[in-house]
Amino acid sequence: MSVYAICPFTVVPIRTNAAHRSEMGSQLLFGEMVEVMETKGRQWTKVRCLNDDYIGWTPSSQLRDLSPAETQDFRRNFAYSLDLFHNLMGTDEALPITLGSRLPYFDGMRFSLGTQDFTFSGQAVFPEDIRQSSAMVIKIARKLLNAPFLWGGRTVFGIDSPALVQLAFQIAGYQLPRTAEIQVNRGETVDFVEQAMPGDIAFFENNQGRITHSGILLPDSKIIHVYEKARIDAIDHYGIFNYQEGKYTHRLRVVKRIFAPDKNLPPVVIQKVEGQPLNQQALF
Template structure:
């Protein structure tokens, strides 16, 4: 029987594959992983090495990647955090970048060239981005480095140590209310349903897969439900075929949706009826994270 490997999670092409897959996949050549790190505020991970290729996800500043090939401005990589495979712009990566010590805990924050909000910012970082903090300067933390800059400054109240997760992932998700919908997006400038869920869970220290079908089988425990949709809890994840939302209370769904092209909040039953009639069909499962 032939094993079908998920192309999203398998660094293998007919011409090249990761060396650790030798004997499991057929390829003309195999390559060792070269560890690197994202040094751009965020980087698009595309299905093919061209700027107009579909956006599968985004890698955030500080995220580790394994690079298997670099060519013509692109790097073929596998992300460390969720294992996604695709093509990143190679100028977004560095092999000697420092490992993050902190994560951005605000929805979005600016990086300044000095400890003053009056200076023109160097860049903006989204929630979940990783930074290496070297010290403090008044109300700011000093970054050991930032991309091509030797240092940067971020408001101290907008970052948290990696070992200090948020107590409630639902509260994190609610910060994204009204953020625009973006297929494949994973930042506060735009994100999709599973990107919202993954980001919120990660802020609470819960690692999870990227896409909704992966989330549905890879996290939490199933919750029995019927048409009444009674007995549900805040934090339950509601799945359709190709969609996921988060309950902010037993009757209210928060989700990034193409229906409004935003992250929106609505009654669960209203969403259930509309989605079943017009898009993804019936609810396929509800899962609860312990």
């Protein structure tokens, strides 16, 4: 019989190995649930994230076990926090949570987790009330502008590019995998970059041809992604152009579409960045 647990803290690291010095590949946000796959002593638990199947190791002390009934209830009944940062108010203490955290069995003002009762006065949305749209994706992504880059991060205090894409689509009603190289398998391919629309996902490759980066297309040949920080840069047929550095930083591989185009959004209008060489191989 499977055993499940929930994240009862603001954010918990998920590491590639059972050691604090190990690389952090992702994070759990408050209220997110995992399946317990293995334990190593009393300190470490190998988990599979229920929202995206990501597998890694977390400190056992930073998880709370769930009963089978709680697991079923919390998977169906929750709300997403829409605030970048907001305090949950408990009986004797406050607990900060971030954008995308889950409020289990939230009634619009209160919820309980085990023996703890919380009040939440911020903005929240129930999954059943979400209308999937590219406009919602872009609105959520823009909330994270200027969040610093952090490999494996998923919050305003540190985030990577696939996490920004994942979080924006998740709150807009569509669950994507955690990494860019798996995200690229979702959605429909946009055959010609000129046909790209706001809210489409652009994927980028490294020198070995591996997909390592993703971002969300915006109107007027712009893209929101994470490079040193969550930022908006120019994009054309070749890739992302950073005007501060005066160079292309990411080579475009493919554009994928998850949601139908939003007619209320102006077009992307991909155009070549002015004044750049035509030799694509010399750009990176």
